[in-house]
Amino acid sequence: MDDYPLLNLFWTMLWFFLWVMWFFLLFKVVTDIFRDHSLSGWAKAGWLVFVLVLPYLGVLVYLGVRGRSMAERDEKQAREHEDAVRQYIQRTAGSGSGSVDELHKLSVLRDKGDLSQEEFERVKTKLLA
Template identity: 55%
Template sequence: MDGYVNLAYDYPVLGAFWTVMWIFLWVMWIFLLFRIIVDIFRDDSMSGWAKTGWLVFTIVLPFLGVFVYVIVRGKDMGRREQEHAKAQLDETNRYIRETLGTTGPASAAEQLAKLSEIRARGDISDEEFRRAKEKILH
């Protein structure tokens, strides 16, 4: 073992701190860059040329492009994210209603009709039917 061997105690704590700090900042930078690229594509108010310009700006000059984008258009990024989340929730709710076959809460008449069908099939007894009917009517 004539060569120099790096041991764990040869790496100072402050050096480890700075390494972790730079890795953290790098990950945050990548996250921010992708978040801005998604926001560029999500914004329906921009034309195709504007989207292309912002995309080229953020790819060719990433630091300057991202900082300028956040300064110029950052205020509405949260609003666009909320609109997207609300649209997804509305679409999910629409799909669930469509799949279940209902568009709103069933009326008492519809509930009684379904209950009568269940009793006619023999799935519930007359006593169970009576209790369920009382629940619906009260």
């Protein structure tokens, strides 16, 4: 370790980090090419060849030309995912609370005397089944 100074270690780590970040960016661009529904098949093939044959230039040109729409697609996908999660939570939480609300209403009707105990039990078993 004596012949590898600390500054060289810093530069090696920096270049390694930049190399990893470059691959993240490259994969992000390639996945965006396939995710974009406004591009035709030939346009997707052209962008993919351009990005893979001349990677640095291809990625920089792609980000310059299609960067704004890339961000819009990311936002749209995040919104759709968030809406799907919200709907799932509401659907899941709503299914349990509906029968609780119905049982409460039945209990109120029974307490007021509008339902007999037998009717209450019969409807309660239907709700819980």
